[in-house]
Every structure is written in structure tokens, then in C-alpha cells.
Amino acid sequence: MFNFLSFFLILFSGPETEKRVIKCKAALAWEPGKPLAIEDVEVDPPKVHEVRIKIVATGVCHTDWEYLYGQGMKVRPFPLVLGHEAAGVVESVGPEVTKFSPGDKVIPLFLPQCGECERCLSPKTNHCRKNWANMQVGVLADGTSRISCKGQQVYQFLGISSFCQYTVVPDTSLAKIRCDAPLDKVCLLGCGVSTGYGAAVNTGKVKKQSSCAVFGLGAVGLAAVMGCQVAGAKRIIGVDINPDKFEKAAVFGATECVNPKDHKKPIQEVLAEMTDGGVDYALECVGDPAIMTAAFESTKDAWGSCVIAGWTETGMMNVVVEKILMGRTLSGTYFGGWKSVEDVPKLVDDYMNKKLKLDEFITHNLPLDQINVAFGLLKSGNSIRTVISL
Structure with missing residues (x-):
């Protein structure tokens, strides 16, 4: 083309x-x-070993x-140009x-x-x-x-x-x-989708016929749901306080969804009751220490596994050592465990071959001068991914 x-x-x-x-x-x-x-x-x-790019499209990430x-x-210098989930064309090397x-x-x-x-x-x-x-x-x-x-x-x-x-x-x-990849779609593979999808298939290594809980149904969480479905999980429970996201979660493979606000008990206890003692895999995709703890405690003792995909710099989660000693495992993932340079082109191929969803994540398309509107949509929970055209 x-x-x-x-x-x-x-x-x-x-x-x-x-x-x-x-x-x-x-x-x-x-x-x-x-x-x-x-x-x-x-x-x-560009200087030595650098490449200058014309950015065509960029996602707005949390x-x-x-x-x-x-x-x-508190940890970044200003003035600063944000943005890290993008796709473009090489202008010069x-x-x-x-x-x-x-x-x-x-x-x-x-x-x-x-x-x-x-x-x-x-x-x-x-x-x-x-x-x-x-x-x-x-x-x-x-x-x-x-x-x-x-x-x-x-x-x-x-x-x-x-x-x-x-x-x-x-x-x-x-x-x-x-060369035939649509940049306004594959830009999402620069961060959120790759992270959540890889958390399930690479780091978590979700098994067929297993039960999973995904905490947070933003772009990373929905990608984790997709990864659990691709891995063959039989039960995929989405957890979010925004019920408007439940319909979208079903599109990516969630078999059911739970709103913690609908229950008086802690969500980890609710999930344990729903799954006869806990899920096989929990994936935390929010970046909140309290939710990390809840995700870990929602897994089944003896073999439950929890993967932390959410990013936070607000503090460390408080994990009870006894729960690890009883057989659970806890792991973290960064960029979904993908070897970035070699694996991202393969993920693009999977999308082009209809093995991976991307279009379904995009809820809004806006020009660069509407970037603050995109931030508002993100914070309010009214968007999954807004793609900015440059």
C-alpha cells in the first residue's frame, strides 16, 4: 500500500x-x-546512534x-514534554x-x-x-x-x-x-496493551481452564483480560468500581465483572467465595498499593499467582509473609515481559493478522490541541484510550 x-x-x-x-x-x-x-x-x-521521528499518532496513557x-x-524535571505510547515515521538518522x-x-x-x-x-x-x-x-x-x-x-x-x-x-x-501497519492503531503497542497482554501471557503464564481476576479495567486491564482469554482461561473476572467498563470487558473476554462498591466485604473475600477459595491468577492493573494487596489476597493458597502490572511510586504494598509461605507467588512485570525491539514488531503482525485486538481500545480520537480534553476523559473514566493525531 x-x-x-x-x-x-x-x-x-x-x-x-x-x-x-x-x-x-x-x-x-x-x-x-x-x-x-x-x-x-x-x-x-539526531546525534550518534539517534533517530529523529515524525510522530503520527500517540496514545494518552495514565x-x-x-x-x-x-x-x-515529584521525580521528573520540568519543563517536560510527556507522551510515550506512539508510532511514527523516521525523518532522519x-x-x-x-x-x-x-x-x-x-x-x-x-x-x-x-x-x-x-x-x-x-x-x-x-x-x-x-x-x-x-x-x-x-x-x-x-x-x-x-x-x-x-x-x-x-x-x-x-x-x-x-x-x-x-x-x-x-x-x-x-x-x-x-509498512502497511496503521500508525493510529499500533501506537497502543508502545505501552498499555503490550503491558497488560504480556502480564498474562508472559509473566503470569496463565494456563488453560484456569480462573483469573483482573483488577482495573482500563487499557492495561482490558489487555490483561484479552491475554487471559488467549491463554485459554475458563473464568475471567473483571474488577472495577466503574460499571460502565463491564460491557467493554466482555468484548475482550471477561466472563463476569464485579464492582467492589456493591459488596460490604473486602473484594478479595468476595472473590474467594465466588471461586471456592480464590482465583488461580490475579493481575493488578491499577497501580495502587491497597489494590495490589487485595489482588494478591484474592488468589488461592497453595498455588495462586499474582502479577503486578500497575505502576506506582506512592509506596510499597504490605504483603503478609505467611500468605507467601503458604504457596502463593507474587511477581511484577515491566512492559509485559516483552523484549521490546524484537517483540513489538511481532505484536504488530498479530494485530494485522487479527490475532490481537487494538481498535476496540480506542474510544476517542483528538488533535494535539485537544490534549487537555484527553487528560480529562482519562481521569473521569470516560475513555479507555484516546489517540492524539499529530
Whole structure:
């Protein structure tokens, strides 16, 4: 299928464009707790082992909201361009980049995969740490950002910043995908869907005919429900305080849903009664310490397994050691356990081959200048995923 944007970038990219600064629009967070401002920014050319991307579409993730309005705002420098769940087209490449060319369709990755370190070479983990420390504080390998506004450096969220029409990322934090993939759909594989789906099929290793409870029916939770269904679970119980999400959960495979507000007992006791002692697998997809504890305690002793997929920096959960000693297991997952560079293209293939749902997650499509509306929809629970077109 002919793609005009890719053709345009190939046609007009070259030594001259690779060296020029690009002026474009971005949704900028000048300070924590305040709405984003649409600003004119400058995006520098890529340096060694870096790639500059034209962002085409980006999802609005709860993690973005958390780092603007929640506890996460305490640990990130400002001004900051948020956004990390995106897809786009390579505009230019820096020196020593060998795996990407202008016109390639790509998904930027907040979790790198260098392919050379001990962690990348091990099947036990996907936790590559290439450029990790710098990207966590909003800069690239040389300690600086490629985005600036009004002469001031702007930090790149998780080394990405997809709420900007152009951005620059390390070549180890980028997945090349097939040329016929719709970028406004596969952008969701940059974070939420991959995380929840992988929590079930990779980290949890949910078995056929098992019982599962998924806590939180946002994008990550619905993806976990989908993963449980793909794995062959016979009973998948969605747990959420917003009953409006129950119909959508059924689309992804939930066999029933429970609202904790409808019960006087703690939800873990309700689930234990529903399942003759507890579920085989619980997946926590909210990022709340109290819900993490409830999810863990909802599993069956002797063999129950709980996977924490929700992200939080508000504190650690209080786990009763005795419950672990009785045979339960507790594990965490980051980006669903996927080896980012090599596995994301496979997930794109699964979507294109109708083995993986993505369209059903998208409840709203908005332009960049409506980004604050998207945050409002997310916080109110009125959206699963809003996709921003840049």
C-alpha cells in the first residue's frame, strides 16, 4: 500500500535535512499540576546512534497523567514534554545508525533493547539498561535533550516525548514495523496493551481452564483480560468500581465483572467465595498499593499467582509473609515481559493478522490541541484510550 508520508520523508530527507533544526508544535508541561500548553518548539538533529521521528499518532496513557498531576510529578524535571505510547515515521538518522532509514515506520520504546548486554542476552528478563538512567530523567545519552522552547531545554519523558510532532530517540529504543501497519492503531503497542497482554501471557503464564481476576479495567486491564482469554482461561473476572467498563470487558473476554462498591466485604473475600477459595491468577492493573494487596489476597493458597502490572511510586504494598509461605507467588512485570525491539514488531503482525485486538481500545480520537480534553476523559473514566493525531 502506497504511503505518501513515508514517500515524502524519503524524498526530502538527506544530508541537508538531517542537519537542520525542525520547528514544530508540542504539548508542553511548564510545571507540574498545570494543563499542557501548545507551544512552538525546536527539535535538534539526531546525534550518534539517534533517530529523529515524525510522530503520527500517540496514545494518552495514565502514566502521562501521573507524572503531570500525581505523585510522579515529584521525580521528573520540568519543563517536560510527556507522551510515550506512539508510532511514527523516521525523518532522519544520526551517525552510526545502521538499522533504520528515512521513511521506516517505527514505534519508539521507553524500554530499550540493545541486544548486547547481559540482560538482553538472557531469556530471563527484558530489563535492558542501555541509556536507562539518563532516559529516566528526561535526557539522552549525552545528558541533554533534543527539544527546546524559547531558548530553554525541554526534558523528554522517558527519553521519548511523543506529545511533540517530531522527537529524537536512541536507536536501541526503537522498533521497526511493517509498512502497511496503521500508525493510529499500533501506537497502543508502545505501552498499555503490550503491558497488560504480556502480564498474562508472559509473566503470569496463565494456563488453560484456569480462573483469573483482573483488577482495573482500563487499557492495561482490558489487555490483561484479552491475554487471559488467549491463554485459554475458563473464568475471567473483571474488577472495577466503574460499571460502565463491564460491557467493554466482555468484548475482550471477561466472563463476569464485579464492582467492589456493591459488596460490604473486602473484594478479595468476595472473590474467594465466588471461586471456592480464590482465583488461580490475579493481575493488578491499577497501580495502587491497597489494590495490589487485595489482588494478591484474592488468589488461592497453595498455588495462586499474582502479577503486578500497575505502576506506582506512592509506596510499597504490605504483603503478609505467611500468605507467601503458604504457596502463593507474587511477581511484577515491566512492559509485559516483552523484549521490546524484537517483540513489538511481532505484536504488530498479530494485530494485522487479527490475532490481537487494538481498535476496540480506542474510544476517542483528538488533535494535539485537544490534549487537555484527553487528560480529562482519562481521569473521569470516560475513555479507555484516546489517540492524539499529530
